[in-house]
Amino acid sequence: MSEPAYLIEKLGGAPDSKTNLRLWLRLLTCAHHIEAGVRDGLRREFDTTLPRFDVLAALDRFPDGLTMGELSRWLLVSNGNVTGLVTRLETEGFIEKVRSPEDRRSTRVKLTKAGAGAFAGMAKAHEGWIDQLFAGLDAEQADQLLELLGTLKDSLAAAKRQDAQ
Amino acid sequence: MSEPAYLIEKLGGAPDSKTNLRLWLRLLTCAHHIEAGVRDGLRREFDTTLPRFDVLAALDRFPDGLTMGELSRWLLVSNGNVTGLVTRLETEGFIEKVRSPEDRRSTRVKLTKAGAGAFAGMAKAHEGWIDQLFAGLDAEQADQLLELLGTLKDSLAAAKRQDAQ
DNA sequence: CCCATTTATTTCAAGCTTAAAACTTTTTTG
DNA sequence: CAAAAAAGTTTTAAGCTTGAAATAAATGGG
Numbered sequence: 411m412s413e414p415a416y417l418i419e420k421l422g423g424a425p426d427s428k429t430n431l432r433l434w435l436r437l438l439t440c441a442h443h444i445e446a447g448v449r450d451g452l453r454r455e456f457d458t459t460l461p462r463f464d465v466l467a468a469l470d471r472f473p474d475g476l477t478m479g480e481l482s483r484w485l486l487v488s489n490g491n492v493t494g495l496v497t498r499l500e501t502e503g504f505i506e507k508v509r510s511p512e513d514r515r516s517t518r519v520k521l522t523k524a525g526a527g528a529f530a531g532m533a534k535a536h537e538g539w540i541d542q543l544f545a546g547l548d549a550e551q552a553d554q555l556l557e558l559l560g561t562l563k564d565s566l567a568a569a570k571r572q573d574a575q
Numbered sequence: 576m577s578e579p580a581y582l583i584e585k586l587g588g589a590p591d592s593k594t595n596l597r598l599w600l601r602l603l604t605c606a607h608h609i610e611a612g613v614r615d616g617l618r619r620e621f622d623t624t625l626p627r628f629d630v631l632a633a634l635d636r637f638p639d640g641l642t643m644g645e646l647s648r649w650l651l652v653s654n655g656n657v658t659g660l661v662t663r664l665e666t667e668g669f670i671e672k673v674r675s676p677e678d679r680r681s682t683r684v685k686l687t688k689a690g691a692g693a694f695a696g697m698a699k700a701h702e703g704w705i706d707q708l709f710a711g712l713d714a715e716q717a718d719q720l721l722e723l724l725g726t727l728k729d730s731l732a733a734a735k736r737q738d739a740q
Numbered sequence: 741c742c743c744a745t746t747t748a749t750t751t752c753a754a755g756c757t758t759a760a761a762a763c764t765t766t767t768t769t770g
Numbered sequence: 771c772a773a774a775a776a777a778g779t780t781t782t783a784a785g786c787t788t789g790a791a792a793t794a795a796a797t798g799g800g
Contacts, residue, residue, distance in 0.1 A: 425717035427702045430709045433717055434609060436724045441606035442651045443731045444599060447738075453759085461786065479748060486607045491787050493750055498785085515748040515795045537592045542738075544595045546730025547723075552590035552598055555723045558716055559601045565711025566608045573612075573707075618789085626756065644778055656757050658780055663755085680765045680778040 444543055451539050456532055461487075462504075463536070465495050466521065466529040469505060475520035477510070504528055609708055616704050621697055626652075627669075628701070630660050631686065631694040634670060640685035642675070669693055 425433075449460045468484050469476065476484065482492040496519055499505045504525030510516040521529065547555065590598075614625045633641065633649050641649065647657040661684055664670045669690030675681040686694065712720065 423714055424706075424710065425712065425714040427706050429714070429717050429721065430705045431702060433709065433721050433724070434705050436721060436728065437602070437606055437609070439651070440724055440727050440731060441602055443728075443735070444602070446651065447731075447734070449758085459758090459785075477748075478750090482749095486604070486611065487786090488788055489749065490751070490789085494786075513748080513796070517749075537596060540595045540599050541589075541592050543731055543734045544598065544727070545589065546733055547590065547726060549588055549590040549594070551723055551726060552594050554719065555727070556594065556598050556601060558712075558720045558723065559598070559605055561712060561716060562605050562709070562720070563601065563608075566605060566612075566708055568711055569708045570608070570612070614788085624755075624788090642778075643780090647779095652756090653758055654779065655759085655781070659756075678766070678778080682779075 444540075447539055447543055448536065451535060452532065455535055456528075458532070461491075461495055462499055463529075463532055465492075465499060466504060466525060466532070469519060469521045470526065470529050470533070473520075475508070475518045477516050477518055479516075481519060499525070609705075612704055612708055613701065616700060617697065620700055621693075623697070626656075626660055627664055628694075628697055630657075630664060631669060631690060631697070634684060634686045635691065635694050635698070638685075640673070640683045642681050642683055644681075646684060664690070 445460060448463075452458050452460060452463055464485055465481070468481055478489065478492055478496070481496075482489050485492065496505065496507065500507060504522060505519055506522050508518045508520065510518055544552065610625060613628075617623050617625060617628055629650055630646065633646055643654065643657055643661070646661075647654050650657065661670065661672065665672060669687060670684055671687050673683045673685065675683055709717065
């Protein structure tokens with residue numbers, strides 16, 4: 411005979427589908443609330459949008475710049491999406507495109523000085539918003555959550571690899 | 576004198592900003608990956624979109640229907656957004672709008688039989704996708720994550736209340 | 741070398757999303 | 771009770787996003 415049902419979960423088996431669904435819903439709700447807060451701040455204090463901030467943040471992280479494809483994969487958005495965002499940010503003078511000399515299909519995108527300066531201010535404000543939003547978690551909880559989300563991230567990657575076959 | 580720095584975090588103080596930022600980035604990445612998986616499945620197997628699925632799921636959860644405003648708040652999207660989604664789903668025959676008799680400003684939206692049937696199929700598939708994506712978490716980890724995200728959700732609500740003042 | 745394939749990007753049409761303004765109906769209040 | 775305020779929704783303009791098709795450049799096997 412198998413273990414009684416109330417024990418199975420405690421023995422490291424898979425959670426039931428209902429738990430997984432609740433988990434997903436809660437994760438999504440949290441992400442949406444945080445996004446809404448950040449979007450609001452960006453619009454009110456910097457008159458810009460979350461997707462543009464995301465592009466600037468990605469380029470700030472990679473000082474040598476990124477190709478359009480790398481940027482699109484890093485941001486988890488489509489190619490065409492990045493094209494539009496980059497065009498608008500270029501018009502605003504925050505980023506510049508450099509055609510790669512060795513591969514003429516490819517374009518490299520970098521922050522301009524103006525872009526780096528603007529982003530610095532936004533990043534500082536952003537950090538404050540996030541600290542406020544996460545203020546209800548102590549350090550131990552934050553570490554635990556970080557680790558569990560790391561496990562989830564690995565799980566998602568594994569599922570994707572399996573799906574690709 | 577205060578505690579040495581390496582102890583502070585362990586004593587239940589607030590995490591540093593860097594941890595919070597990493598936490599937020601990881602949360603967002605997980606949410607985006609799961610969304611991408613679900614969106615893909617919905618498009619391939621049901622020729623529909625994630626926002627439409629979200630509307631159907633909300634209405635399935637509330638059998639008496641929801642007003643436009645309730646729906647918009649439940650989904651965490653703008654009023655105008657819901658108007659468009661509902662219009663398209665109504666055209667597809669999945670939902671119906673009923674003008675409220677007691678408050679003529681208000682419209683109540685419900686699933687049709689066809690909509691409920693279509694959603695049942697989608698929900699079953701959705702459950703399978705989520706189980707696959709979360710397969711790397713055991714039951715204990717899922718419970719922990721659920722609880723930590725609950726704490727985060729409370730923290731977000733508290734920050735919002737404070738911000739509103 | 742050449743042509744088929746792959747890779748990097750842009751374009752396109754459709755749909756999603758927001759914030760703000762406008763519109764309608766209800767509620768409050770002077 | 772009339773005017774003002776509030777509440778529920780839609781409209782609008784701008785921007786975001788996707789998936790698919792198109793374009794252009796590099797690569798690679800015959």
